[in-house]
Amino acid sequence: MALTQMALDSLDFDATIALAEKVAPHVDILEIGTPCIKHNGIKLLETLRAKFPNNKILVDLKTMDAGEYESEPFYKAGADIAVVLGVSDIGTIKGVIKAANKYGKKAQVDLISVEDKVAKTKEVVAAGAHIIGIHTGLDQQAAGHTPFADLAAIAALNLGVDISVAGGVKAATAAQVRDAGATIIVAGAAIYGAADPAASAAEITAIAHG
Numbered sequence: 001m002a003l004t005q006m007a008l009d010s011l012d013f014d015a016t017i018a019l020a021e022k023v024a025p026h027v028d029i030l031e032i033g034t035p036c037i038k039h040n041g042i043k044l045l046e047t048l049r050a051k052f053p054n055n056k057i058l059v060d061l062k063t064m065d066a067g068e069y070e071s072e073p074f075y076k077a078g079a080d081i082a083v084v085l086g087v088s089d090i091g092t093i094k095g096v097i098k099a100a101n102k103y104g105k106k107a108q109v110d111l112i113s114v115e116d117k118v119a120k121t122k123e124v125v126a127a128g129a130h131i132i133g134i135h136t137g138l139d140q141q142a143a144g145h146t147p148f149a150d151l152a153a154i155a156a157l158n159l160g161v162d163i164s165v166a167g168g169v170k171a172a173t174a175a176q177v178r179d180a181g182a183t184i185i186v187a188g189a190a191i192y193g194a195a196d197p198a199a200s201a202a203e204i205t206a207i208a209h210g
């Protein structure tokens with residue numbers, strides 16, 4: 001059993017709301033992707049929070065510095081999860097964890113471009129990170145990479161934290177991701193690029209929850 005997260009990666013405010021209207025009933029978590037949150041800011045979070053009380057909301061801030069200062073306003077505005085980069089200073093990561101705990105929310109550490117993902121995972125879990133994000137980014141996907149080997153290595157640690165997996169996941173690979181130990185399955189392009197995003201979201205969620 002895993003939760004599903006839909007990555008809203010458009011820059012367009014209204015198109016993002018319209019897509020969220022279609023998929024929200026079929027996923028557990030709505031993600032405001034990095035380009036989208038940079039382009040639209042906290043106003044989009046506030047709008048989604050008001051419209052979709054039944055979904056968790058993740059803001060993919062990919063914070064690199066000033067962890068507590070940057071993330072706190074987003075938790076305050078209703079984000080359930082904020083993302084900090086694993087390559088950032090441990091003080092930055094601890095700042096996001098502190099802000100999350102203050103609001104009873106969660107901090108996710110994204111392992112994108114982290115050299116030693118096992119060591120980093122142990123370090124940030126010891127610091128109180130709630131979710132480890134195994135993430136093959138869009139540019140890495142374009143170069144042919146996938147998240148599966150990293151998922152196997154992190155799941156084998158059995159650290160008892162949530163493991164989120166992102167990077168080109170689709171219906172055809174969702175069961176493999178779930179069975180390998182992901183507790184959150186992220187899909188962006190597989191849903192927003194589908195002819196019927198709601199149906200695609202429902203299909204992936206049925207697999208994730210299975």
Ligand SMILES: O=C(CO)[C@H](O)[C@H](O)COP(=O)(O)O
Nearest residue numbers: 007166167168169187188189
């Ligand atoms: O965080 C992201 C890019 O940095 C994407 O939102 C994430 O990779 C999910 O999208 P996709 O399923 O299309 O890979």
